[in-house]
Amino acid sequence: MIAKVILGTMTNARKLVSIAERISCDVELCSGRYVVNAKSMLGVLSMPKFEYGELHIHTDEENECNQVLERLLEEGLLADTNDAAKRSLYDITTFGEILIDFTWQGVNEDGQTLFAQNPGGAPANVAVAVAKLGGHTAFIGKAGKDMHGEFLKSVLEKENVETEGMLLDEKYFTTLAFVNIDENGERTFSFARKPGADTRMEKEEIDVDILDRTHIFHVGSLSLTEQPARDTTHYAIRRAKEKGSIISYDPNYRASLWKDEETAKKLMRSLVPYVDIMKISDEETKLLTDKESPEEATEILFRKGVKIVAVTLGNVYHTKEEMIDCVNAFYEGMVQRSEEMKRHPNYKTGENYAYLGLPPCFLIFDEYVAFFEMLGTKESVSLLSQLKKIVMLGRQAGYFLIVACQRPDAKYFSDGIRDNFNFRVGLGRISELGYGMLFGSDVKKQFFQKRIKGRGYCDVGTSVISEFYTPLVPKGHDFLQTIGSLAQARQDGTATCEAKGDGTD
Numbered sequence: 463m464i465a466k467v468i469l470g471t472m473t474n475a476r477k478l479v480s481i482a483e484r485i486s487c488d489v490e491l492c493s494g495r496y497v498v499n500a501k502s503m504l505g506v507l508s509m510p511k512f513e514y515g516e517l518h519i520h521t522d523e524e525n526e527c528n529q530v531l532e533r534l535l536e537e538g539l540l541a542d543t544n545d546a547a548k549r550s551l552y553d554i555t556t557f558g559e560i561l562i563d564f565t566w567q568g569v570n571e572d573g574q575t576l577f578a579q580n581p582g583g584a585p586a587n588v589a590v591a592v593a594k595l596g597g598h599t600a601f602i603g604k605a606g607k608d609m610h611g612e613f614l615k616s617v618l619e620k621e622n623v624e625t626e627g628m629l630l631d632e633k634y635f636t637t638l639a640f641v642n643i644d645e646n647g648e649r650t651f652s653f654a655r656k657p658g659a660d661t662r663m664e665k666e667e668i669d670v671d672i673l674d675r676t677h678i679f680h681v682g683s684l685s686l687t688e689q690p691a692r693d694t695t696h697y698a699i700r701r702a703k704e705k706g707s708i709i710s711y712d713p714n715y716r717a718s719l720w721k722d723e724e725t726a727k728k729l730m731r732s733l734v735p736y737v738d739i740m741k742i743s744d745e746e747t748k749l750l751t752d753k754e755s756p757e758e759a760t761e762i763l764f765r766k767g768v769k770i771v772a773v774t775l776g777n778v779y780h781t782k783e784e785m786i787d788c789v790n791a792f793y794e795g796m797v798q799r800s801e802e803m804k805r806h807p808n809y810k811t812g813e814n815y816a817y818l819g820l821p822p823c824f825l826i827f828d829e830y831v832a833f834f835e836m837l838g839t840k841e842s843v844s845l846l847s848q849l850k851k852i853v854m855l856g857r858q859a860g861y862f863l864i865v866a867c868q869r870p871d872a873k874y875f876s877d878g879i880r881d882n883f884n885f886r887v888g889l890g891r892i893s894e895l896g897y898g899m900l901f902g903s904d905v906k907k908q909f910f911q912k913r914i915k916g917r918g919y920c921d922v923g924t925s926v927i928s929e930f931y932t933p934l935v936p937k938g939h940d941f942l943q944t945i946g947s948l949a950q951a952r953q954d955g956t957a958t959c960e961a962k963g964d965g966t967d
Contacts, residue, residue, distance in 0.1 A: 466541035490518040553597040555676035558585035559660040561637035602627035606659040610636035627669035634659035661688035665697040680710040796861040815860030822860040830867040884923040
C-alpha cells in the first residue's frame with residue numbers, strides 16, 4: 463500500500479514514526495528520489511523535502527491497511543486527495559503469452575528424443591524476473607485449463623506473481639513450444655499454437671482492477687499475431703496509458719508465428735505510438751523502422767515518441783562454437799596487450815593498464831552455468847583453463863570477466879576463478895544455500911530471504927557482505943535527462959583535466 467502523507471512539522475514527524483513503528487512489515491517514506499526508513503525519526507527528519515511524502519507500506523493485507531489508514535486519518539496525516547491511498551500498486555504488470563518450453567534433453571537408451579517441461583513466455587518471464595528482485599508484479603493472460611496451464615499458474619504463484627488476471631480456458635489448449643538445440647548451440651522452435659489459449663484473450667476478460675493500478679505495463683508482439691488477442695492488446699495498452707502507466711514494449715520477433723514478414727512489420731509497428739520504453743535487437747531495427755543502423759533506428763523511434771530505446775547489439779555470441787572462439791580471442795587479446803604494455807615508453811613495473819591510459823575490456827558471460835552444461839568434458843576443461851588465466855592475469859592488463867548465472871555451481875567455478883572475483887553481487891531473495899555458494903559457506907548469513915523491494919547483497923573484495931537497495935524512483939522521472947547530465951558532467955570533467963594537463967587556462 464502507498465499513502466500520501468502530510469509532514470511539515472516536528473510533531474507530524476513524531477506521529478508518523480510512531481504509527482510506522484507499530485506496523486509489522488517494512489515501511490519507507492519517499493519524496494522525489496529520496497527514500498528513508500519511516501520507523502526512524504532521524505531518517506524522516508533527514509528528508510530534504512519535508513512538506514509531503516509517500517508512505518510505502520510493504521503489505522496489501524486488508525485489515526492492516528485499514529488500521530494504518532485510520533491512524534493516519536486520526537492524526538491528521540493523510541493527504542486530502544482522492545488518490546491519497548493506493549492498494550496493490552503493482553510495480554509492473556505484464557500481458558501476453560505464457561506457454562510451455564519443451565527443451566531438448568537428448569535421447570534415451572532406445573534412441574527416443576527426451577524433452578523437459580519448462581515455464582516460458584517472454585511477458586511471464588519479465589513478471590517473474592521483477593518479482594525475484596523484490597518487485598510487486600502481476601501477469602494478465604490466458605492458458606488452457608489443462609495440466610500445463612495449471613503448472614504455469616502454480617509457477618507464477620510460487621514466484622509471488624499476482625495471478626488474479628490469469629485465466630485458464632477449457633476450450634483451448636496451452637501453447638507449447640518445442641525447442642531443439644543443435645551441436646553448435648543453435649536453437650530452433652516448433653510451436654503448437656493453432657490456436658493456443660494465449661491468443662484467445664478477449665478485452666472483456668482483462669482484469670481492469672490490476673491494469674488500472676500498475677506503474678509499468680509491459681507487452682510483447684506475439685499477442686498481436688491472432689485475434690482476439692490483437693484487439694485486446696491495443697485495448698489494454700490504451701487503457702493503461704490513459705491511467706498514467708509507463709508502457710514497456712519488447713517486440714520479440716518470432717518469424718514462424720506470423721503470416722508473413724510484412725504483416726509482422728505492420729502490426730509490430732502499430733504499438734510504437736503508445737510506447738515509453740522499448741527493447742529491440744539489432745535484427746529487429748529494420749522490421750520496426752526500415753533502418754539497419756541502430757543509431758538511425760533509435761532516432762526514428764525517438765521521433766515517434768519513445769523515450770528510452772535499448773538496442774541489443776555488438777559482439778553478442780549465442781552458439782557454442784562462437785562462444786568458445788570469443789573466449790579464446792579475448793584471452794589472446796589479453797596476452798597481446800600484456801606484451802605491448804612492456805614495450806610502452808611509459809611502462810613502469812607494478813603499474814597497470816590505467817597508468818598507461820589504456821581502456822578496460824570486458825567479457826560478459828550470461829547464463830554461465832547453463833552454457834557449461836552443454837559442453838563435453840574436454841571442451842569444459844579447456845575453456846575453464848582459459849577463463850582461469852583471464853581472471854588471474856587479466857586485471858593488470860585491463861581484461862575483466864563478468865559472469866551472470868542463476869546458481870554459481872562449484873563444478874564450473876574452480877578455486878582459481880571463484881577466489882579471484884573482486885566483486886560479487888546477488889539480486890533478489892537468496893536462499894541460504896545460494897548465499898553460501900555465492901559468498902562462501904563461512905560468511906555470516908544475516909541477510910538471506912529478506913522480503914524487501916530491490917534488495918541485493920554484495921562483496922567488494924573485502925569478504926564483508928553488505929546489503930543494498932535501489933531507491934524507489936518517482937513516477938515521471940526522466941532517466942534520459944539524468945543520464946545525459948551525468949555523461950555531460952563526465953565529459954566536462956575530462957575536458958577540465960585535459961586543459962590543466964596542457965597548461966591552458
